[in-house]
Amino acid sequence: MASDQKKEGVLKRLLHKVYEKKQNGRYSFTKIGRMNTHNITDAPTMRAIFRDMDHFAGIEFVRKTFKKLVGSALIMDEGESWEQMHKILFPSFNPLAVEKNIAPLALEEVNKMLDRWEKQGKVGDVETEMKYMTGRVIMRALFSDTVSEKDGQFIIDEIANAMGGAKQPKGFDRIKRRLNIPYDHAGFLPPLARRILGYGQDKAASVPKRFTHAAEVLDKAIYKIIDERKKLSVQPDDILGRLINARRDGKPLSDGEIRDQAIMVVVTGHETTAEGMTFSLLELLKNPDKQAALRAEFNAVAKDGKLVGKDFNRLPKAQSAFKEALRLHPTVFMSTREVAADTDLNGIHFQKHDIIRMDLRKLHRDPEYWPDPEAYKPERFEKDKFPQAFMPFGTGPRVCLGMNMSLMEGALMLSQIFSRVDLKPEKLPDGEEYYFTTRPHGTLDVTATARPQAEKKAGPAITPPKAP
Numbered sequence: 001m002a003s004d005q006k007k008e009g010v011l012k013r014l015l016h017k018v019y020e021k022k023q024n025g026r027y028s029f030t031k032i033g034r035m036n037t038h039n040i041t042d043a044p045t046m047r048a049i050f051r052d053m054d055h056f057a058g059i060e061f062v063r064k065t066f067k068k069l070v071g072s073a074l075i076m077d078e079g080e081s082w083e084q085m086h087k088i089l090f091p092s093f094n095p096l097a098v099e100k101n102i103a104p105l106a107l108e109e110v111n112k113m114l115d116r117w118e119k120q121g122k123v124g125d126v127e128t129e130m131k132y133m134t135g136r137v138i139m140r141a142l143f144s145d146t147v148s149e150k151d152g153q154f155i156i157d158e159i160a161n162a163m164g165g166a167k168q169p170k171g172f173d174r175i176k177r178r179l180n181i182p183y184d185h186a187g188f189l190p191p192l193a194r195r196i197l198g199y200g201q202d203k204a205a206s207v208p209k210r211f212t213h214a215a216e217v218l219d220k221a222i223y224k225i226i227d228e229r230k231k232l233s234v235q236p237d238d239i240l241g242r243l244i245n246a247r248r249d250g251k252p253l254s255d256g257e258i259r260d261q262a263i264m265v266v267v268t269g270h271e272t273t274a275e276g277m278t279f280s281l282l283e284l285l286k287n288p289d290k291q292a293a294l295r296a297e298f299n300a301v302a303k304d305g306k307l308v309g310k311d312f313n314r315l316p317k318a319q320s321a322f323k324e325a326l327r328l329h330p331t332v333f334m335s336t337r338e339v340a341a342d343t344d345l346n347g348i349h350f351q352k353h354d355i356i357r358m359d360l361r362k363l364h365r366d367p368e369y370w371p372d373p374e375a376y377k378p379e380r381f382e383k384d385k386f387p388q389a390f391m392p393f394g395t396g397p398r399v400c401l402g403m404n405m406s407l408m409e410g411a412l413m414l415s416q417i418f419s420r421v422d423l424k425p426e427k428l429p430d431g432e433e434y435y436f437t438t439r440p441h442g443t444l445d446v447t448a449t450a451r452p453q454a455e456k457k458a459g460p461a462i463t464p465p466k467a468p
């Protein structure tokens with residue numbers, strides 16, 4: 001019996017090897033101890049995995065760790081409970097809701113930032129600016145103006161520390177590249193492995209500890225906010241108000257459920273977009289002709305130098321500029337799954353508990369899907385708005401809840417920024433690094449100069465597409 005199983009195991013590994021060759025580098029299989037890992041960057045196979053929630057679920061040990069921070073929030077949920085919560089949350093993030101409720105906040109915040117940039121000239125680190133701006137947007141979308149800027153920033157800072165505050169020990173860089181451990185995910189490794197790799201020296205670097213600490217601090221703040229909001233006779237029209245008014249199986253959500261979803265929205269909803277914006281600005285600074293295209297588009301669309309939410313549909317160039325930055329630098333660089341039940345897919349046998357790693361960065365730079373893959377070419381998205389090998393938000397039923405929000409924020413903000421200021425790079429990052437999100441390695445520092453009024457108001461330089 002045992003030898004039959006062994007034979008079967010060897011056969012499967014051989015089959016995987018054959019498949020690995022056939023897939024032209026888009027599939028590989030590794031076995032470390034009892035952990036089978038399938039590395040996949042074949043677009044159709046990835047799409048099939050993303051869509052099949054019966055056979056592919058979240059990785060159990062990663063979920064256990066994340067639960068320390070976000071509890072049972074949507075991102076950790078499965079099955080019927082996930083479906084119910086998705087129904088409650090999605091109405092806050094569908095395109096119309098984003099256009100009505102979130103786009104105005106994004107435009108207000110970007111214009112406030114630009115007022116400051118125009119005055120101070122020297123902007124400094126763009127990533128910090130973007131995080132602050134998108135942090136303000138998510139806090140206001142969640143709590144409207146019922147939470148002060150100071151209290152909102154406290155919550156954002158706690159989450160930022162939990163998600164990536166830890167410094168990586170020296171020397172780890174080389175090892176992690178060789179082992180292809182995705183970066184801060186090493187914080188999930190067992191203590192001994194962490195110690196060997198250099199993580200053990202720095203207690204703060206342990207992801208579970210950081211999450212537990214942040215949750216303790218955040219609980220006090222969030223429960224106080226929920227408590228105060230529940231005393232109001234009418235809830236403000238914001239995400240928290242909608243969560244408080246929501247009913248599941250006819251009953252209101254518990255404070256714990258509301259807390260979990262609120263923290264998840266902050267965790268997932270600001271750094272991701274901020275990094276997308278930072279890389280968009282970096283790429284646009286290297287491509288002045290693309291900046292000119294954004295300005296021409298802005299002038300054709302904006303009334304009196306101001307954009308409104310529904311202009312999003314008339315800004316295809318700004319949309320493409322943001323998407324192309326997410327192609328080259330997908331904020332979420334790796335998507336993972338654990339096999340929930342044995343299954344076969346596109347010639348690969350998946351066994352219960354196998355791990356699947358889908359490297360979005362590699363997919364997005366595959367020369368067969370993307371000719372001239374290293375070049376920043378927003379025009380790629382003009383004909384096909386979502387090519388099949390473009391998955392920065394995942395796909396299928398669990399596609400990113402904030403996709404519409406992020407795409408709208410990104411396009412409106414980029415368009416507004418280049419219409420108002422000329423940016424000059426003072427310092428460029430020398431690459432990327434990967435924690436939970438893709439970030440620039442080193443900083444992008446810029447100075448800003450207000451563009452002359454006449455140019456800002458210059459008439460239509462191109463014919464804008466009709467609003468749908």
Ligand code: HEM
Nearest residue numbers: 075268269272273276331332335392393394400401402406
């Ligand atoms: C550029 C910005 C963003 C990127 C690149 C991004 C990326 C992703 C990806 C790849 C997934 C799917 C992971 C998987 O299936 O393995 C995801 C899920 C999710 N994202 Fe985003 N995201 C972004 C912005 C946002 C924003 C603004 C929110 C705001 C709430 C958000 C909330 C979520 C949530 C809640 C999920 C889990 C959905 C579910 O499991 O049903 N994301 N995101």
